Amino acid sequence: MTFDRLQRMVADFTTDRAWENFHTPKNLVMALTGEVGELSELFQWLTAEQSQVIMETPSQRARVEDEVADILIYLLRLADVLEIxxxxxxxxxxxxxxxxxxxxxxxxxxxxxxxxxxx
Structure with missing residues (x-):
């Protein structure tokens, strides 16, 4: 899947919910920062070794994948809004x-x- 297709999917999701007025660059950067914080929290107290095997536990894998997806969604939306x-x-x-x-x-x-x- 290309960036363009992903951006279109996220933009359509936003439009379908009439959320465009909330998706200002400032708000999107703040949301993106929050999601990076949530991903960081999953790794916060792990040793280097534990962080390398986190994906081997299905529940942890799902949590990491959700946060990574949230980060990419907000980044895609920010790039779309800023025409990047x-x-x-x-x-x-x-x-x-x-x-x-x-x-x-x-x-x-x-x-x-x-x-x-x-x-």
């Missing part, structure tokens, strides 16, 4: 990050681009 082409901006950002984090300098290292030694 998600495919284009993701492609551009990945290229920007590729330039900022060249494989030859960061392979296997978690460093911020400002910490990369310049040649």
């Amino acid at each position: 082409d998600l495919g284009d901006v993701v492609e551009a950002k990945v290229q920007k990050n590729a330039d900022r984090y060249p494989v030859s300098k960061v392979y296997g290292r978690a460093v911020k681009y400002t910490e990369i030694d310049s040649e």
Whole structure:
């Protein structure tokens, strides 16, 4: 399924309920932030090891999947309201990050681009 199709589905869901007036950029960002918080809560007190196997428990998997879906729904709606082409901006950002984090300098290292030694 494409971003465009998902955005249309979410927009139709919104229109069918006459919720457009509530979906301002501010409200959508706040809702998105809340959903990220709910996802964070599922991982909050887990060890690194526990967080890597959370999806093995069906009830936990369902909770994580619901929160991830909520996050994507709000992000899709925000992009739609702001007229952002998600495919284009993701492609551009990945290229920007590729330039900022060249494989030859960061392979296997978690460093911020400002910490990369310049040649």
